[in-house]
Amino acid sequence: MLKFWQQKGSSQMKLAKILLGSAVVIGSMAGVAHAEDARVHIILCGDDTWGGAVNDAHMGEWEAANPGFKTDIEYVPWGQCQEKATTLAAAGNPAAIAYMGSRTLKQLAANDLILSHDLTADELASYAAPILGTVTADGKVWGLPRAFSTKALYWNKDLFSAAGLDPEAGPTTWSEMLDAATAVKEKTDADGFGLAAASFDNTMHQFMNYIYTNGGEVINADGDIVFNSPNNVEALEFYGKTLAAVSQPGPVAYDRAKLRPLFVESKIGMFVSGPWERNAVGDAVNWGVTSMPAGPSGGPGTLLITDSYAVFKNSGVEEAALSLAKYMTSPDKQMEFEIAAGLTPLRPDHAEVAKMRAEDPTWGAFLDAIPTGGPEPFVTDYVGLQDVINEAIQAVVLGEATAADAVAEAAEALEEYK
Amino acid sequence: MQSLGGRPNIFPYLLLLPALLITLLIVAWPLTQTFWLSFTDSSLKPTTNFIGFDNYEKIFAKKFPEVIARTFYWMAISVIFKMVVGVAGAMLLNSAVMGRGFFRLLVMPPWIVPIAVGVFMWRWMYNGQFGMISGVAQHLGILAGPFEFLATRNSAFYSTIVTDVWVGTPMVTIYLLAAMQSISTDLHEAAWVDGASRMYRFRRITLPLIMPAVATMGLLSAIWTFNSFDIIWILTEGGPRNATTTMIIDTYKTAISRFKYGEGSARAVMIVIFLSSFAGFYFYMISRFAKRSLGK
Amino acid sequence: MINKYKWWEKVGIYFGIAVFLTFTLAPFFEAFLVSLRPLNKINSIPYKIITEGMSFDAYFTMWKNVPKLHLYIWNSFFIATAVTIIALIAVIPAAWAFARFEFKGRDALLGAFLAINMVGGAVLIIPLFKLMSAFGWLNTYWAMIVPGAAFLIPTGIWLLRSYLMKIPRELEEAAWVDGASRLYILRRVIIPIAMPGIVVVAIATFIGAYAQQFLFALTFNSKTDLYPLPVGIYQFFGRQTVVWNELMAASLVGILPVLIIYIFLQRYIIAGLTAGAVKE
Numbered sequence: 001m002l003k004f005w006q007q008k009g010s011s012q013m014k015l016a017k018i019l020l021g022s023a024v025v026i027g028s029m030a031g032v033a034h035a036e037d038a039r040v041h042i043i044l045c046g047d048d049t050w051g052g053a054v055n056d057a058h059m060g061e062w063e064a065a066n067p068g069f070k071t072d073i074e075y076v077p078w079g080q081c082q083e084k085a086t087t088l089a090a091a092g093n094p095a096a097i098a099y100m101g102s103r104t105l106k107q108l109a110a111n112d113l114i115l116s117h118d119l120t121a122d123e124l125a126s127y128a129a130p131i132l133g134t135v136t137a138d139g140k141v142w143g144l145p146r147a148f149s150t151k152a153l154y155w156n157k158d159l160f161s162a163a164g165l166d167p168e169a170g171p172t173t174w175s176e177m178l179d180a181a182t183a184v185k186e187k188t189d190a191d192g193f194g195l196a197a198a199s200f201d202n203t204m205h206q207f208m209n210y211i212y213t214n215g216g217e218v219i220n221a222d223g224d225i226v227f228n229s230p231n232n233v234e235a236l237e238f239y240g241k242t243l244a245a246v247s248q249p250g251p252v253a254y255d256r257a258k259l260r261p262l263f264v265e266s267k268i269g270m271f272v273s274g275p276w277e278r279n280a281v282g283d284a285v286n287w288g289v290t291s292m293p294a295g296p297s298g299g300p301g302t303l304l305i306t307d308s309y310a311v312f313k314n315s316g317v318e319e320a321a322l323s324l325a326k327y328m329t330s331p332d333k334q335m336e337f338e339i340a341a342g343l344t345p346l347r348p349d350h351a352e353v354a355k356m357r358a359e360d361p362t363w364g365a366f367l368d369a370i371p372t373g374g375p376e377p378f379v380t381d382y383v384g385l386q387d388v389i390n391e392a393i394q395a396v397v398l399g400e401a402t403a404a405d406a407v408a409e410a411a412e413a414l415e416e417y418k
Numbered sequence: 419m420q421s422l423g424g425r426p427n428i429f430p431y432l433l434l435l436p437a438l439l440i441t442l443l444i445v446a447w448p449l450t451q452t453f454w455l456s457f458t459d460s461s462l463k464p465t466t467n468f469i470g471f472d473n474y475e476k477i478f479a480k481k482f483p484e485v486i487a488r489t490f491y492w493m494a495i496s497v498i499f500k501m502v503v504g505v506a507g508a509m510l511l512n513s514a515v516m517g518r519g520f521f522r523l524l525v526m527p528p529w530i531v532p533i534a535v536g537v538f539m540w541r542w543m544y545n546g547q548f549g550m551i552s553g554v555a556q557h558l559g560i561l562a563g564p565f566e567f568l569a570t571r572n573s574a575f576y577s578t579i580v581t582d583v584w585v586g587t588p589m590v591t592i593y594l595l596a597a598m599q600s601i602s603t604d605l606h607e608a609a610w611v612d613g614a615s616r617m618y619r620f621r622r623i624t625l626p627l628i629m630p631a632v633a634t635m636g637l638l639s640a641i642w643t644f645n646s647f648d649i650i651w652i653l654t655e656g657g658p659r660n661a662t663t664t665m666i667i668d669t670y671k672t673a674i675s676r677f678k679y680g681e682g683s684a685r686a687v688m689i690v691i692f693l694s695s696f697a698g699f700y701f702y703m704i705s706r707f708a709k710r711s712l713g714k
Numbered sequence: 715m716i717n718k719y720k721w722w723e724k725v726g727i728y729f730g731i732a733v734f735l736t737f738t739l740a741p742f743f744e745a746f747l748v749s750l751r752p753l754n755k756i757n758s759i760p761y762k763i764i765t766e767g768m769s770f771d772a773y774f775t776m777w778k779n780v781p782k783l784h785l786y787i788w789n790s791f792f793i794a795t796a797v798t799i800i801a802l803i804a805v806i807p808a809a810w811a812f813a814r815f816e817f818k819g820r821d822a823l824l825g826a827f828l829a830i831n832m833v834g835g836a837v838l839i840i841p842l843f844k845l846m847s848a849f850g851w852l853n854t855y856w857a858m859i860v861p862g863a864a865f866l867i868p869t870g871i872w873l874l875r876s877y878l879m880k881i882p883r884e885l886e887e888a889a890w891v892d893g894a895s896r897l898y899i900l901r902r903v904i905i906p907i908a909m910p911g912i913v914v915v916a917i918a919t920f921i922g923a924y925a926q927q928f929l930f931a932l933t934f935n936s937k938t939d940l941y942p943l944p945v946g947i948y949q950f951f952g953r954q955t956v957v958w959n960e961l962m963a964a965s966l967v968g969i970l971p972v973l974i975i976y977i978f979l980q981r982y983i984i985a986g987l988t989a990g991a992v993k994e
Contacts, residue, residue, distance in 0.1 A: 077948035111462035199657030250566025252658045261757045383675045430815035433807035444864035448841035532944040535965040539741035553761020
């Protein structure tokens with residue numbers, strides 16, 4: 001348009017400039033509260049009962065510092081939020097930011113749907129390295145970790161006493177765990193352990209704990225599938241056969257959510273879950289919690305699961321979204337959110353964490369294992385991977401295959417999903 | 419009311435206009451897109467390439483025939499049970515006992531409740547340790563210990579069928595009940611006067627006369643059952659080890675869960691093909707059966 | 715005489731009905747029990763019907779914890795009604811056309827409509843989403859109403875058509891001879907006579923719409939104010955714990971409106987199905 005006016009001569013140019021100039025002035029005088037604020041659509045999972053007020057406060061702060069943008073939070077139920085965010089992106093109508101399980105980031109990145117984040121060396125260092133591992137692929141950070149959980153072993157002190165075990169001694173190795181479970185199963189009318197083997201996703205999560213405490217891996221840093229290893233065969237044998245034998249009957253019908261009621265009713269001696277069980281179980285049972293026991297071929301470890309903020313391409317407000325995501329997950333803001341929502345702290349070196357530990361020593365079971373923990377396997381087809389591993393587990397639990405065969409078969413199938 | 423004076427009659431087509439419009443818009447158009455997509459490698463990637471029959475080859479290389487067989491088997495058993503339960507229920511509700519109006523009302527809830535909610539209740543009931551079925555059975559001594567209905571291949575397979583039958587029972591029962599009531603009482607009276615027992619009347623009068631209704635309901639039911647998604651998904655997500663993975667579950671997992679739209683579309687096309695062939699075969703059998711029984 | 719049962723026949727019938735109804739209602743009974751229990755005592759091992767601490771609390775707290783619950787129930791109702799109306803507009807003329815008129819491609823079209831039932835909505839979701847987006851219907855009621863109607867129309871056509879085929883043609887022919895226009899016939903002759911059948915279709919469509927609103931409502935709509943009940947209920951699935959008692963309470967309360975409607979219209983359903991929708 002400028003060229004056209006240039007051709008017409010200088011007086012008209014002057015007129016144009018004046019008009020344009022006044023338009024700009026008038027526009028900016030309309031102020032921040034103009035109805036044309038760009039909408040930053042944010043998809044969050046669940047509802048606003050966990051840290052929702054903190055979210056709103058932080059977003060308000062960011063909006064004040066970034067005029068011209070209005071945040072618009074949409075809460076979607078847990079089972080559907082990830083799918084909805086992806087569906088919207090696939091249909092060309094992405095949200096600006098979405099709360100996604102970090103496991104999905106690699107697939108989103110591979111399909112060129114999200115933006116990577118630029119973090120300074122300091123910012124990177126504030127996260128524990130394994131945590132960064134859950135969001136990093138090809139050297140780039142694809143999501144800013146927002147929620148975090150590790151897993152630990154809960155045990156029922158009363159059942160332990162009844163079985164002749166020391167109620168204060170949580171198992172530290174797999175063989176101790178097996179002995180305790182066997183004792184509980186034989187000497188009380190409860191089952192020794194709560195095993196999850198249903199077709200839902202947390203079966204694989206449960207099993208990953210055993211892979212990581214036995215020196216195994218699914219996919220290594222170079223992106224090769226290394227699932228077929230003696231460590232993993234040992235782990236699957238232990239999980240699917242040995243431990244299953246002293247667990248509640250019919251593990252294939254159980255996912256982690258169904259194990260808590262069993263634990264609360266003192267029907268199982270032990271089970272593995274995240275920090276939230278401490279509140280959920282409460283006083284119903286006299287419980288103790290300790291880090292995941294180590295396997296014969298490995299050391300302490302745990303499964304690190306993060307959910308992150310993913311910033312989508314083509315939302316029209318990418319820069320704003322990147323800025324907002326970074327703001328919300330900056331050390332102090334993130335800490336506020338974690339406390340309000342009852343989550344495991346992402347930055348174990350933050351000053352607040354020492355206070356948390358002092359007030360509630362059970363945090364130790366969840367925080368100590370972070371340095372040696374492993375992430376959810378970072379692959380492009382997560383659901384495919386999950387199905388394959390779940391099938392392997394079920395095959396062993398149902399007695400339809402040996403651990404060695406199941407692992408080998410799974411490893412082959414996994415090649416397709418990386 | 420046919421065309422007068424030889425002019426081609428467009429009036430029927432006008433009548434069809436609203437229905438056609440909506441259907442073309444909501445179903446036909448996306449369906450053609452799905453058909454098109456089945457020949458591509460569409461996924462989350464921004465670019466889509468035409469790959470011919472690759473998706474279809476992949477499907478058959480990968481145990482899909484097993485899924486097809488399983489789907490038909492699941493559907494057949496579920497429909498048979500629905501018909502049996504429906505006929506039994508209709509018979510019971512047709513009898514002249516007190517309170518039958520009330521009972522007919524009580525049959526409805528499984529149809530009215532949102533499917534997802536109903537299936538959740540069933541999932542809870544199937545639990546071995548705190549579910550109603552296992553609990554009551556243990557109480558009555560039928561079971562020695564808790565039994566996990568969804569934990570093994572066979573029990574999961576049949577458990578999902580039971581829930582599916584539950585969902586379909588109200589509609590089938592009411593439909594067949596209406597069919598029974600439309601049988602002229604003269605026929606029954608005549609047989610009764612001749613000394614026929616209830617059983618006999620049922621076998622020789624009621625049953626044959628409601629057969630057309632059973633056939634219709636059977637087909638509709640088969641079609642819905644074939645595509646029955648929520649029930650299996652919420653109960654087992656296709657497990658254990660694919661024991662309950664039917665074609666629609668497989669399609670959903672591929673297209674939606676794993677975002678492989680191309681492959682998922684190919685499966686969807688297969689579903690339509692198989693279902694249409696089945697429906698065509700069914701019609702053929704019914705018309706042959708009708709011809710034969712008319713000729714008797 | 716024909717309906718006089720011997721005593722043992724009566725017992726047998728009542729027993730049969732009891733078994734039948736136990737099958738249909740057991741899950742609701744269980745849902746009701748769960749809705750009465752406090753959250754930390756939802757389950758008991760071994761299975762007990764009466765557990766300790768039962769109360770109706772959940773029925774009151776659920777309105778607080780999911781503040782828009784009444785809105786969701788209203789939305790479900792509204793959407794189902796709208797779907798029914800649109801479906802009827804499409805179904806009535808179409809069923810008449812299939813039942814009475816001979817025209818080219820009639821059987822093929824009828825088969826095609828039936829074939830629609832064969833396609834699940836779940837697989838068409840992405841193309842449908844793009845369509846809704848193009849029309850600007852996202853986040854409005856339309857995106858939930860129109861697709862819902864589309865998938866319920868085939869069954870409606872099928873049901874009403876068989877009903878109409880039973881009505882004697884003489885009435886229409888008499889009116890035609892008297893000089894009535896076709897539209898007039900449709901309005902003043904067909905519809906009144908076919909009312910029972912239409913009511914059946916309306917009720918079946920309404921129930922279908924009410925019960926099946928999940929997928930489209932979830933994907934095409936982001937405004938919580940527009941959620942129908944099945945989607946709203948999913949909000950009871952919190953991060954780690956499911957508030958089972960409130961969920962069950964909300965579900966039971968949610969189906970009450972439809973149940974009440976059905977009670978009032980029950981006569982018409984049986985009458986409609988009886989008078990002719992049934993035989994093929």
